Amino acid sequence: MTGILRYVSPEIEKLLVIQDRDKRLIQLEQQLQRIPAERVEIEERAKAATSRLEELKGKARLTEAERKQLENEVASKRTQIDKWRSQQVLTKKNEEYQALAHEVSNAEKAIFKLEDKELDLMDVSEKLASEIKAEQQVLNDVNAQAQRQKETIGKREAAMKEEIEKLKAERATLSAGVDESFLNRYQRIMRHRQDVAIVPVQHGNCGGCHLQLPPQVVHEAKRSAEMVTCEQCGRILYWSGEFQAATGHAD
Ligand SMILES: [Zn+2]
Structure with missing residues (x-):
């Protein structure tokens, strides 16, 4: 290859430089448009971690409430047992004494079961507490990461906006030198x-x-005497040697 041959009119040359800026501008505008969605995605991740933690805390509260309820039940049974025992002391009838003893014994068995359940719930609480601690750590990490990502996005956004302004200014200067109808x-x-x-x-x-x-269109583009457009898509065509060499019909 002996270098690339170009047969491009000065107006096309100028427009190609403008197009180069415009392509970058379009790219930047598209990237800017995606930024709100990126921010939403970050927020969603943080929200998901928050709701996982809230769910665990909710379970822990329920477990604690259930345990509290069992505790109350045990307390009221103990009060009842005390009452029965006082009655036992006062009673003179053996039958009544035995009946009360039976009630006390049943209540004690019930308390035993309730306290077993209470211990189970305490295990559950303990497990939940460690899960909450771990999930809290995850949430902290997610939030810290989200914060960093938001800062990065903010910087990227500012840099893109700055580049857009610069390109627009360049574009305005370049445009001033181009035939208006072109x-x-x-x-x-x-x-x-x-x-x-x-x-x-x-x-x-x-x-x-x-x-x-x-x-005929290829021929006109090659001559580049006037602006030739593609009949299919309406784009302006120009002749550039670099795409012709391979076909062997460069000239
Ligand atoms: Zn076309």
Whole structure:
């Protein structure tokens, strides 16, 4: 290869430089548009960790309430037992004494069972407490990470906005040197296409929509006497030697 041959008109050359800025601008605008979604995603992760922790805390509260209830039941049974025992002391009838003894014994058995359940619940509470501690650590990490990510996004956003301003200023300066009707045409296509407005002829095809171009259009693009557009996609075509060499029909 002896270097790339280009047959590009000065206006196209200028527009290609503008297009270069515009492509970057479009890219930056698209990245900026994604930022709110990125922020939402970060928030969602933090929210998910918070709700996992809240769920565990809820379970712990329920377990504690249940345990408290058992404790109350035990206390009231003990009060009842005390009453029965006082009655036992006062009674003179053996039958009544035995009946009370029976009640006391049943209540004591019930207390035994309740206290067993209480111990089980205490185990559950203990397990939940350690899960809560671990989940709290996860939440702290997630929040710290979210904070860092938000800062990074904020910096990225500011840098992108700054670059956009710089590109817009450059673009304004570059545009001043371009024929207005060419520029307007270019801008209309760019607004419509949102990617590129000026494309090279690539081996007889449009570099934008990739459809084959009529020989006459290729010929006109090569001459570059006037602005030639692709009939399929409306993009402006230019002749650049770099895409023609492979076909052997560069000239
Ligand atoms: Zn096309």
